[in-house]
Amino acid sequence: MTVDFYKIADDPRALEKTLGERVHTCNANILGTCSVHDPVLVLSYNSNLITANYFHISDWGSYYFMGEPELSPGGRCIVRGTKDVLFSNATEILQLKAYCSRCESKAENYAVDSAPLSLVTTNVTTKQFSLHPFAASGENKLMYMLTVKGGKLPTP
Amino acid sequence: MADTLQQWADYIAEYETNMVEVRQRTETVLSNPQSTAQDKQNALEEQYRQEAHLRELKSQYATYSVLGEVPATVEFGGSSTKTPILFYKTNVSGDNAIHHGTVFPISGSGDLHLPDSEISLGTVFTSDLLSFSARLKNNGYTVGAYSDINLSPWREEVAGTSITWGFESDTAMSNGWVSTKFTPSGYTIILNDVSWTQNRTICPCVKGAYRSINDPITINQNYSFAAPITLALLSEIENPYGEVSGDSPWDYYNEELLPTVPDNPAFPDGYHPTNPDDPPDEPTDIPHDDGEPPDHQRDRAVGLPSQFITQYLLSYSQLQTFGLNLWQSWLTPNTDVWKNFFLPYAQDFGTLNVGACLDFIISLRVYPVDFADYLDLIGSSNGLYMGTGHTDFLGSSCAITKKLFHAFDCGTCEVKPEKPYNDYRDMYNTSVSVVLPYCGTVELTPSEVMYRNLRAYYYVDFQSGACTAVVEVEGDSGWYMVASKTGQMGFLLPITATNAGQLSAQFGKDATETLGTLAGFFFDVAGAIGQSAENVASILAFNKRQTDSSKEKDVPVGMTVTQSLKIGESGVNTGLALANQALNRLSRSGIDMPMLSGGGGTEALMFPDTPYVQIRRGKYAKPDNYPHSQGFLNGSSNTIEYYKGAFQGTPTIDPSYQGRGLCKFTGVDSTGLTCNNDERVEIITLLESGIYI
Numbered sequence A: 001m002t003v004d005f006y007k008i009a010d011d012p013r014a015l016e017k018t019l020g021e022r023v024h025t026c027n028a029n030i031l032g033t034c035s036v037h038d039p040v041l042v043l044s045y046n047s048n049l050i051t052a053n054y055f056h057i058s059d060w061g062s063y064y065f066m067g068e069p070e071l072s073p074g075g076r077c078i079v080r081g082t083k084d085v086l087f088s089n090a091t092e093i094l095q096l097k098a099y100c101s102r103c104e105s106k107a108e109n110y111a112v113d114s115a116p117l118s119l120v121t122t123n124v125t126t127k128q129f130s131l132h133p134f135a136a137s138g139e140n141k142l143m144y145m146l147t148v149k150g151g152k153l154p155t156p
Numbered sequence B: 001m002a003d004t005l006q007q008w009a010d011y012i013a014e015y016e017t018n019m020v021e022v023r024q025r026t027e028t029v030l031s032n033p034q035s036t037a038q039d040k041q042n043a044l045e046e047q048y049r050q051e052a053h054l055r056e057l058k059s060q061y062a063t064y065s066v067l068g069e070v071p072a073t074v075e076f077g078g079s080s081t082k083t084p085i086l087f088y089k090t091n092v093s094g095d096n097a098i099h100h101g102t103v104f105p106i107s108g109s110g111d112l113h114l115p116d117s118e119i120s121l122g123t124v125f126t127s128d129l130l131s132f133s134a135r136l137k138n139n140g141y142t143v144g145a146y147s148d149i150n151l152s153p154w155r156e157e158v159a160g161t162s163i164t165w166g167f168e169s170d171t172a173m174s175n176g177w178v179s180t181k182f183t184p185s186g187y188t189i190i191l192n193d194v195s196w197t198q199n200r201t202i203c204p205c206v207k208g209a210y211r212s213i214n215d216p217i218t219i220n221q222n223y224s225f226a227a228p229i230t231l232a233l234l235s236e237i238e239n240p241y242g243e244v245s246g247d248s249p250w251d252y253y254n255e256e257l258l259p260t261v262p263d264n265p266a267f268p269d270g271y272h273p274t275n276p277d278d279p280p281d282e283p284t285d286i287p288h289d290d291g292e293p294p295d296h297q298r299d300r301a302v303g304l305p306s307q308f309i310t311q312y313l314l315s316y317s318q319l320q321t322f323g324l325n326l327w328q329s330w331l332t333p334n335t336d337v338w339k340n341f342f343l344p345y346a347q348d349f350g351t352l353n354v355g356a357c358l359d360f361i362i363s364l365r366v367y368p369v370d371f372a373d374y375l376d377l378i379g380s381s382n383g384l385y386m387g388t389g390h391t392d393f394l395g396s397s398c399a400i401t402k403k404l405f406h407a408f409d410c411g412t413c414e415v416k417p418e419k420p421y422n423d424y425r426d427m428y429n430t431s432v433s434v435v436l437p438y439c440g441t442v443e444l445t446p447s448e449v450m451y452r453n454l455r456a457y458y459y460v461d462f463q464s465g466a467c468t469a470v471v472e473v474e475g476d477s478g479w480y481m482v483a484s485k486t487g488q489m490g491f492l493l494p495i496t497a498t499n500a501g502q503l504s505a506q507f508g509k510d511a512t513e514t515l516g517t518l519a520g521f522f523f524d525v526a527g528a529i530g531q532s533a534e535n536v537a538s539i540l541a542f543n544k545r546q547t548d549s550s551k552e553k554d555v556p557v558g559m560t561v562t563q564s565l566k567i568g569e570s571g572v573n574t575g576l577a578l579a580n581q582a583l584n585r586l587s588r589s590g591i592d593m594p595m596l597s598g599g600g601g602t603e604a605l606m607f608p609d610t611p612y613v614q615i616r617r618g619k620y621a622k623p624d625n626y627p628h629s630q631g632f633l634n635g636s637s638n639t640i641e642y643y644k645g646a647f648q649g650t651p652t653i654d655p656s657y658q659g660r661g662l663c664k665f666t667g668v669d670s671t672g673l674t675c676n677n678d679e680r681v682e683i684i685t686l687l688e689s690g691i692y693i
Helices: A090-094 B005-031 B037-067 B232-236 B249-254 B316-331 B336-346 B354-358 B497-507 B511-528 B533-550 B557-567 B572-588 B602-606 B677-689
Strands: A002-006 A022-027 A040-044 A054-057 A062-066 A070-072 A076-083 A097-103 A118-128 A143-149 B081-087 B133-135 B155-159 B162-166 B177-179 B189-196 B200-202 B217-219 B309-314 B361-367 B377-380 B398-401 B405-415 B431-436 B440-444 B452-461 B466-475 B478-488 B612-621 B632-639 B662-669
Touching (some): A118 B405, A143 B316, B005 B037, B431 B452, B662 B677
Antiparallel strands (some): A040 A076, A054 A062, A062 A076, A070 A076, A097 B632, A097 B662, A143 B309, A143 B361, B081 B189, B155 B162, B309 B398, B377 B398, B405 B452, B431 B440, B431 B612, B452 B466
């Protein structure tokens, strides 16, 4: 089967990888018994394989993270891979429905997220009430109130 | 009520625009996982109220658009033009009769048909079609009238040049007939969106006719109508019966099966279901809106001045006069005050008692602010009375307060600071307090007051000097109180007999000695104003009597007299200075200075004289790569593709960034994945731990 080798720089957690330039293409055989998820391939040595870290098996329609190649006598090279389930199923994954707990592009602004905060300082804002009945100026700014028993009201 | 139909239309259009926002707001609240059940209910209630009001507006507009002026005639357009037709209603006086035909074209290229002469063009008649039927000629148009609602026919049959519109159940239709029972009164008949693709024949009824007249008229495409054809409501009218099939509500009505809908507070005018099979949009269990709490009785007159108690407002100069006269005149023999006030009231079982006179003074308080302009005053020309005695202490002019209690409005305060972050940090770790002069500081609940209006009132009791500050917040349904605090605004000047007793206790002397001290103080003042030796002798005699009656310690009157003589003509001010010394001494000794009430103590005098709000908020820093490494909280549900993308503004710190954004998911529905189960589990695990998309 035909295997295409790439050198990628994407984070493994990226759903869709940027493959860039293909560094090598060759035919490969399966070494012994292996799974589709973690295949072990035997192929002819090529120096470009040393720089590759990702490969695609078109027959299986899957992408694989590539482990360190092992060189064996006779000019052969053994390559171990682990299936990239994200990129291999990217189209379907994008259509799944899920509850998003954290997201970089869309934020719920008023959900309290205390994790990233570091308090720098405290700001104080003051707001006055609009009327000032106690700020009225008067004689000595004092008022004297005499309360007595009895008394006589002015005659109407 | 709007004056013109255009104003009605504009208002409704504006209202509908606002309704879009209301609906969006409700949607936001409902979809926000942070919303409480109460928030959601409030949002729904608000929307229902607005919707109900909008319906009411439209209903009124429909009525007024018919009753109002007829701005223009409308011509039938060309082929395939949909033009609404307004059928005016009829009066019925006999079985199976229609009295007035519909108001139909007034001009046109064909026949001219006017309604009966009793009808003025443009006039709307109320129908009274109870139990009556009406019919237009076969192959003509059938009209009907309905209670409460203006509606389209639920059935339209076109056969050749004939169109039949059905208004009730099939059984009510018979060869173009329509039963018009259940039409109490007052409703218009409106048919809308009639497809007028060719000339039609129509048979208006005439008064008293059992059926329509036999002369059909032809409505050509160029006819004009007297009535306003373009009613805005027409496009809103929905067929309450739904599709053709099914029973109509009138069938239920006939069988008395029409359900009774309980009163709904959202519909004060009653709720009228249009179709029993179509439940109302509004829930019927909307709780009553309690609205604004009861108003504070800010203008209530408490303790109106009377012969039991009177309160005088003194200026500073009047205070000086009062002090001088108080200690001079009534102790001066043979003066009017001596005879009219002191002697009658000081008689205490045969002896003269200064305290009995001083007891007439309930309090003399000093307020650190002068808000005399706010008080309701009565000008008095009678001078100062104590008991029933005229003291002449204040001369002839003084002011009496109408109320012994007053409310001061401090206005409002918008607790609406800027939003520096425009996210949760604007209210995170926020504290809000209101500083209330003379009362202290009260912490408020930020979520209750932030981005709302506050208002504050002070209630001051002038007799006790106590004050209570009340703070209210403007909630969704009105103002309600969020804080109140009591403090002390007026403090006491210790001039009464009670204070004399306290003074005695403070100095470890008995009351008699204290009285003597006070009397000496009085003489100081008397001497200061140049009292005659005779009067001094009289006073000495008085003090001697006091001493004799006490039978205890010598009254230090000698010291007092000496002091008074020393003062000589040094003037009134010196006497007042001595008075001030005495007052200061009392102040320093802590006698009767009730100023301690949670920040309402004497230190409260240093508070600002205006209440204000303090908002303390944190200023936060976020790591630059936070969105890319952790992601923002989201809390919504959608397809994974929906969350694709990176945060704009985050510096690229990862070569694999490439516009991808971090996302973490829970509750992944793996429907649609065609991989094997091991991979399915692996994918879900990866989605939960976070991927870049």
